[in-house]
Every structure is written in C-alpha cells, then in structure tokens.
Amino acid sequence: MNNINKLHKLHNSNQPYIIYKSNNGFKLYSDFSKKIILKSKNDVENFLNFKSNKKRTKKTDLFIGFFGYELLNNLIDIKLPKQNSLNFYKGIFYKPESVISINNLNYSNSYKKLNKNFKININNKTYTKIFDRFKKRIRAGDTYQIKICTKYKSKSKVDPLDFFSRLSEFNLAPEAFMIRDKDFSIVSCSPENLINKKGEQISTKPIAGTVKKIDKMNKSKALKYFKKNIKENKEHNMIVDMERNDLSKICVPLSVKVSKEKIIEEYRDLFHYVSLIKGKIKKSVNNLQIIKAMMPGGSVIGCPKINTLKLLNNQEEENRNIYTGSFGYIKFNGDMRFNIIIRSILNFKNISQVAVASGVVIDSNANREFNENYIKAKALIDLY
Secondary structure (H helix, E strand, C coil), X not given: XXXXXXXXXXXXXXXXXXXXXXXXXXXEEEEEEEEEECCCHXXXXXXXXXXXXXXXXCCCCEEEEEECHHHHHHHCCCCXXXXXCCCCCCEEEEEEEEEEEECCCCCCCCCCCCCCCCEECCCHHHHHHHHHHHHHHXXXXXCCEEEEEEEEEEECCCCXXXXXXXXXXXXXXXXXXXXXXXXXXXXXXXXXXXXXXXXXXXXXXXXXXXXXXXXXXXXXXXXXXXXXXXXXXXXXXXXXXXXXXXXXXXECCCCCEEEEEEEXXXXXXXXXXXXXXXXXXXXXXXXXXXXXXXXXXXXXXXXXXXXXXXXXXXXXXXXXXXXXXXXXXXXXXXXXXXXXXXXXXXXXXXXXXXXXXXXXXXXXXXXXXXXXXXXXXXXXXXXX
C-alpha cells in the first residue's frame, strides 16, 4: 500500500491524524500513543518540563500539536475577561508512532455540499467604532499598533482532508497544517513561522504588510508599493523591532540579526511583506522560556506586546480559540518549529469559524483595514 492510500484509509477510519507541510510535500503523523490536553498554565509548564535527549534520532521522537491563544496569554500571566466561547480545547499535543511522507494529497469529496453562508461577527460600522477607540489609545501612547480580529462563522461540518487538498492546490503556504480528531478539525494555510529552533540557533519570520494581488501586480511592483507606503513600513518596522526584542531576551547578546529584511512572498490572492530574524540561544535558556518570550506572536497582536494584549482582550467579546495561537512540534532533542495560527478554519460542534485580523497604526484607514480582513478570509471561504 503506497503512502497516499494509507492516508485515504486513515481518513476513512475514526482515527485522529495530522498533516504538516514539509519542504518536499507533507508529513503525515498518526498512531498516537499519547494525547496531552492542556487546560492551564501549570499543564503547559509540566508538559514542557520533559528532559531533552540529544541522542534520540527517530522521526517519531516528538510531540506535535497546538497552543491556543488563551493558554498563551495565561502562560505570561495575562488573564482574559469572560468572553463568548465555543469551549474548544485550549491546547492539545500528540505523540505519534508513525510518520510518513506524502508528495501530494490527491483527495476530493465532490458530493459534499457545504454551507457558504458565513456571517461576520462585527460589521463595518462596529469595526469602525472599535478602530476609532484604538486610534485614541494609540494617540495617548498606550500602544503603537494593534490588531483588530473579525470572525466569519457558518453552520456546517467540513471534510477536512477534502478542504485541505483543495487548499494545497490553490493556496498552499509554508506553515500549512491539518488536524483531524474525533470531535474537531483544523485546516490552516498559515504562512508565518514564529519559531524555528535547531540546536543553539533560532529564527523567526515576521509578516507585516499585505496587499491584494491585482492585474499586472508582480513581486517587484508589490515591493515598490510597500516601500512607498508609510503605514505598511511603520507597521513592519515596529513588528520587526518587537520580535528582535523578544529574541534578545533568550539569545546571546549581539547575536540577534535581521538576515533578510523586507522581502516579498507571493500567494494566490496576496503579497506579503516579510523579514527573517536569527539569533543564538543562551545555554541557560530552556524551551519553556523560549515559548514564553516568543508567544503569542507579535505580528498578529501589536506593539508593545503585553500592553496591547490587555487592550485587545478587554475589547474582544469572543474567545479567539486557536486563532493567533501556535501549531508545531517539539522534538525530544529540544529542537522545535512553531507557526502562528492564522488563515485557518476551526470546525467544532458543526460550526466552522474563520478568524482574521489587520493592523492599526496612527495613520491607518478603517475601511481599508476592514477590507483587508475580508480579503484574508475570502481566500478560505472561496474554497467552500
């Protein structure tokens, strides 16, 4: 039985599995011997307290899963107010006993009809009121940039492999992943890597700046657009400075460098403004300290991070669940890779939920930011 047939057989069973984008296709993780459900800060600290073993080399010597947004706030001692919630899991990690490579997914479920009637949780008028409120806080110096989250919801049950297969064909991103468990699924085309740790080396790749792909727009023209756009440059500079600062907390002094600055990445509907930052981790720093320093990812929160998180949480009436949390793996030798969970669909209790956000700085425009959120969500909703 070839690997794609193994995937189809697994999908038709009731067993959970995970697909994660790799350099040459996808990795399929299954046959989980452990499922660790994280509910609190103590759970995370205990989970990350396992001793690394640098001698282990097996592909299955890792935990793979996600930290939700609320859990990451709690980890850095930020409590969320009471919010409307699906009561979804705050975090889950799995210990796989099988890992195989797949070149392409090649799966479709054409008979499945999905409800495309997504309803937004806040309209343009409400968004503008929130926007104006945050503009006042920016003028007062309480924050310099803040991300306003909007959600799109639909009552439907998704075939996650069918959806992820179509997503991989039309809008595949380097941090794309899928989780199928018995009572939920997550499908994501996240483009942003937050942590890539190998030995003493660590990197992060902030994305700050988005423009819709229109006729005759190419990477060169997109770069010119961003360089001339004062708002996009301010936003990008602030996020790069913040993530450099986050890395500096855990890295050897003077080792943190911007190795790629303000380059363009191209996707189906969008161009992104991207930088790459690298550093060397201090020998005294453990994985818990790395995660507390880097998460939640600053590029989807705002700047300064802690104060902005508090402003956001007091404004948002709905729990973000997985959105702006992190998915990835931690190997038994201490290496890890985590993304920022954006451009994702969570399906739980037969409700599909897409969350998106755009950045507000002092010279932002409310209509433009609201429309940017819609562009980001549309890339997923169009595949329904």
